[in-house]
Amino acid sequence: MAGKEYRTITDVKGPLVFLDKTEPVAFGEIVELRLTDGSMKNGQVLDTSDDLVVVQVFEGTAGVDRTTGVKFLGDVFKLPVSKDLVGRILDGAGRPRDGGPEIVAESNADIIGAAINPYARQRPHDFIQTGISAIDCCTTLVRGQKLPIFSASGLPHNDIALQIARQAKLTASDEQFIVVFCAMGITAEEYNFFRSDLERTGALENAVLFVNLADDPAVERLITPRLALTAAEYLAFEQDYHVLVIYTDVTNYCDALRQIGAAREEVPGRRGYPGYMYTDLAMLYERAGLVKGKKGSITQFPILTMPGDDITHPIPDLSGYITEGQIVISRELHGSGIYPPINVLPSLSRLMGGTIGEKTTREDHKCVSDQMYAAYAQGRELRGLVAIVGEDALNERDKQLLSFSGLFEDKFLRQGRYEDRSIDETLDLCWNLMQTIETKYLVRLDQQWIDKYHPTDKKE
Numbered sequence: 295m296a297g298k299e300y301r302t303i304t305d306v307k308g309p310l311v312f313l314d315k316t317e318p319v320a321f322g323e324i325v326e327l328r329l330t331d332g333s334m335k336n337g338q339v340l341d342t343s344d345d346l347v348v349v350q351v352f353e354g355t356a357g358v359d360r361t362t363g364v365k366f367l368g369d370v371f372k373l374p375v376s377k378d379l380v381g382r383i384l385d386g387a388g389r390p391r392d393g394g395p396e397i398v399a400e401s402n403a404d405i406i407g408a409a410i411n412p413y414a415r416q417r418p419h420d421f422i423q424t425g426i427s428a429i430d431c432c433t434t435l436v437r438g439q440k441l442p443i444f445s446a447s448g449l450p451h452n453d454i455a456l457q458i459a460r461q462a463k464l465t466a467s468d469e470q471f472i473v474v475f476c477a478m479g480i481t482a483e484e485y486n487f488f489r490s491d492l493e494r495t496g497a498l499e500n501a502v503l504f505v506n507l508a509d510d511p512a513v514e515r516l517i518t519p520r521l522a523l524t525a526a527e528y529l530a531f532e533q534d535y536h537v538l539v540i541y542t543d544v545t546n547y548c549d550a551l552r553q554i555g556a557a558r559e560e561v562p563g564r565r566g567y568p569g570y571m572y573t574d575l576a577m578l579y580e581r582a583g584l585v586k587g588k589k590g591s592i593t594q595f596p597i598l599t600m601p602g603d604d605i606t607h608p609i610p611d612l613s614g615y616i617t618e619g620q621i622v623i624s625r626e627l628h629g630s631g632i633y634p635p636i637n638v639l640p641s642l643s644r645l646m647g648g649t650i651g652e653k654t655t656r657e658d659h660k661c662v663s664d665q666m667y668a669a670y671a672q673g674r675e676l677r678g679l680v681a682i683v684g685e686d687a688l689n690e691r692d693k694q695l696l697s698f699s700g701l702f703e704d705k706f707l708r709q710g711r712y713e714d715r716s717i718d719e720t721l722d723l724c725w726n727l728m729q730t731i732e733t734k735y736l737v738r739l740d741q742q743w744i745d746k747y748h749p750t751d752k753k754e
Contacts, residue, residue, distance in 0.1 A: 298317070298365070298366075299363040299364065299365045300363070300364045300365070301364070303359070303360050303362055304360075306355050306358050306359075308355070308554075308557035309350050309352075310340065310349070310351070310554070310558065311327070311337065311348070311364070312347075312348055312349075313347045313349065313364060315344075315346075316347055316366070317366075319342050319347055320342070321341075322339060322370045322406065323338070323366055323368065324338060324366075324369055324370065324371055325337040325338060325339060325349050325365065325366055325367065326364075327349075327351060327358065327363070327364055327365075328363040328365070329358065329362050330357075330359065330361050331357070335352070335353045335354075335358070336352050336353065336387070337349040337350055337351040337352060338371060338517075340554075340558070349364065350513045350554065351511075352387055352511055353511060353514075354511045370404055371406075371517065372402040372403060372404055372405065373403050373521050373524045373525065374398075374401075375397075375400060375401055375402070375403050375524065375528040375532075376399055377400075378397050378398055379397060379502045379525050379528075379529070380472060380499075380500065380501070380502055380529070381500075381501070382394060382397070382502060382503070383489070383503040384397075384502070384504050385505060385506065385514075386478070386514040386515060386518040386521075387517065387518075388521045391503075391505055401528075403527070404524070405520040405521055405524045406520065407520070407527060409577070409580050410580070410581070410583050414585050414586050415584065415585065415586070416438070416583075416584040416586045417584075417648075418436040418437055418438035418583070418584060418591075418645055418649070419436065419437075419649055419654075420436065420464055420466055420591075420649075421434060421435075421437075421464075421465055421466070421649055421655050422435040422464060423461075423462070423463050423465050423717055424458045424461055425713070425714035425716075426454070426458070426461070426634060426636075426709065427707070427723065428636040428638055428641075428706070429636065430655075430717050431659070431662070431663050431666065431706075431720050431721065431724060432638040433619060433621055433638065433641045433646065434645075434655070435462075435593070436593075436643070436645040436646070436649045437584070438582060438584040438591045438592065439582070439594075439618050439619075439643070440582040440593070440616075440618055441594070441595060441619050441620070441621060441643060442595070442598060442613050442614075442619075443455065443595065443596070443597045443598070443621045443623060444598060444605060444610050444613075444623065445597060445598070445600070445623040446623065446625060447599050448625075448628075449623045449628050450628065450633060450634065450635070451542070451597050452484060452487065452488065453634070454621075454623070454634050455595060455597055456492070457634070458538070458540075458595060459471075459475070459492075459497060459501070459538065459540060460712075464536065465654070465717065469536055470536075471535075471537065472500050472501070472529050472536070472537050473497065473539075473540065474502045474504070474525055474526045474529070474539045474540070475488065475502065475504070475522075475540050476504045476521075476539065476542075477503070477504065477505045477506060477518075477542055478543060479506060479512075479543065479547070479549070479550065480506075480507060480508060480543065480546070481507070481508050485505055488503070502522075504525070506518040512553050512554070513554060515546060515547055516550055516554065519547060519578050520578070522539060522541070523578065523592075527592065530588070530590030530591055530592045531585060531588050531590050533590065534588070536591050537591065538593050538595065539582070539592060539594045539595065540596075540597065541578075541594070541595070541596045541597060543598060544596045544598035544613065545598050545600075545601065545609050548571060548575075548609050551571055551574060552566050552567050552568065555568040563608075564608045565607070567608050571609075572615070572616070575612055575613060576616050578596075579596070579613070579616045579617055582594040594617075596613065596617070603625060618645050619641070619642040619644045619645070619646075620640075620641060622636070622637045622641045623635055623636060623637070624636070624637035627707065632703055632707055632708050633708065633710075634709070635707070636707060638667060639667070639671055639674070646663075655721075656718065657743070658721060659721060661738055661743055662725070662739070664738040665728065665737075665738035666702065666706070666727075668738055669695055669698050669702070669731060669736075670698070670699055670702045672699075673698050673699025673700075674699050676692050676696045677696065680696065694730060694735065695731065695735075697730060698727065701727050705727055721747075722747075725747050725748060725749055728748075729748070729749055729750055733748065
């Protein structure tokens, strides 16, 4: 069957080709299309029934007509994997984009992969130090976690992702992270920014890039993250690396899903996105984690830009259900000239509670994080009150909290793009900032930690 060529195309819609009856073919099977001018295109079976086969064409359907020959290859899409992947730049279909040779495969891995058996999963527990205070202190990243960045257009989410890629380290070991970078629908300018930064800092030597640009076919965007995750699984579970997977931008991926769904004339769900988008995203996100008996791990950092800065939009909404928290980038903080503009109030790390403490970070981490969060939240609320009644109407406690909210943003949140703070430096900075509040108002701190870590003897 693999050698038989069909010329039964009845319809072409966007990136989809519809064929009349063929011999039975499998869902996901790889297809070769031979155009009348002799050029070749590749595709994949998207739908199959008794009398119709739908094929999505990765390179677009320009030039495809009824005389185009279609050959089913009897296999699913596979990625050649080996250690040679590290340091390479590939396109959205897994072909070399850096001018280098083809990957010499140790094996070929099915890109759909398989979800990690829940019984084989190990609970994430190792602290990852990103060097960014707002993340390390308030939304701690854990090895094996999936922690998305909720951003919006024009905000520096790419800078933050690159800083994490450069600085991420396990404090408990000297092992380096391998970064698998998955770009979906990004502009050539963004691609050049990522590539030049990774080359300049030497991080490219420990990275694998899969790049689908905005002018590449949208249908290719659907396989790009699956290729990246297949490479990550091989490096983590076969070669024992700690792998950090960064996607940008999940919103472009979901828009491609909507585009293909419209071409297939599917019944749309919320805001035109297909109803199976939750399942589709879960198939990507759930490929993160630790496996019992394996040294390696996959930690995911999906970046998604919220259309219209709307956190209730289906993409961030569904991502929030599947992942273990979120880091929210604030347009207001960015407008104030603060980098990184991470708003810690709606940000969350669901795995933080069971990870931080004496054995992983420091014994005072939990109460310091709680106190910093509470004081900043109260200070932010007081800004609205001051705008109405003026600062003179505040009592002493409120004045101290109002002042603290400004220090929190200027001294704690603000740091350089290449500033790498250790967790001890971050927690010591927190204690220095909390000097500005009398200890009788620091109700979230245990007295034993005040006695041990407070820089001044300012007890009432």
